[in-house]
Amino acid sequence: MTYAILALALMVQSAEAEPVDAGILEQLAWMEGCWRADGFAGEMSECWMRTQSGELVGAFQYSAQGTLQFTEMLMIGTNAEGEFGYHVKHFNRDFTGWESQNEQVTFDYRQISETRIEFRGLVLEFDGPHAFTARLDMRQRDGSLTTEVFEFSRISP
Template structure:
């Protein structure tokens, strides 16, 4: 019995190691993010549209709608830089006036990449299925603490 338990533990560790196999930080390894995604967050409806990988990058637009009106937009990119990936974005009011200065971006460097997860510093993409993903974003609250906001998206 003790031997069987040891074998099961080794098999379990082996399966977990395979599930968490690190992938090369190439844009093609996150192609599953591409598509039109819809969800809810911040008390409203969200829409995020990601392009297919090309030329070492992907681009996206994000829109938050509250009470039938756009609250804000984002333009996002993920690109290959120095043998890794970086996610960068800019925020815009509903009239396209930017939050960041002209040359400023909000940057999220890649920490870890597996078959079903892209972990950037402050933002994580998690593939649930080909038609569902979660995005977790670290957002500072009024107290200066970090809250993790979860976006559950369904692909259209």
């Protein structure tokens, strides 16, 4: 009974909450749909859709030599800790997770313009209705930082 009351209270609280960053999310309508790019000696694709409450959620897959290597669940929105950003959960091919159950990789929001959104370590730049560029900072084993660039093209609206 206590759990049911707590669950109901959380649902009511969630339903009443206005998305804090709704304006930012509205500017990302261009991301909705499916995209593909080459990179890391393979190919990747991702699909984004908008939730009823305004967040963007997506699924990502990376394949090399015709074999799925890993997937990601994605969200641009506010996580359970109240952090607005680009949130990622990674999964192996067998769907075992890289992060623990309550952890995720978060790229903190920095700024947005009409054609570009910047997160700490990740920049997405709209290149027109059928293309966008992703720039991902990656820490190397020796501690150095490199930036990988991925040119995505739209495969479906």
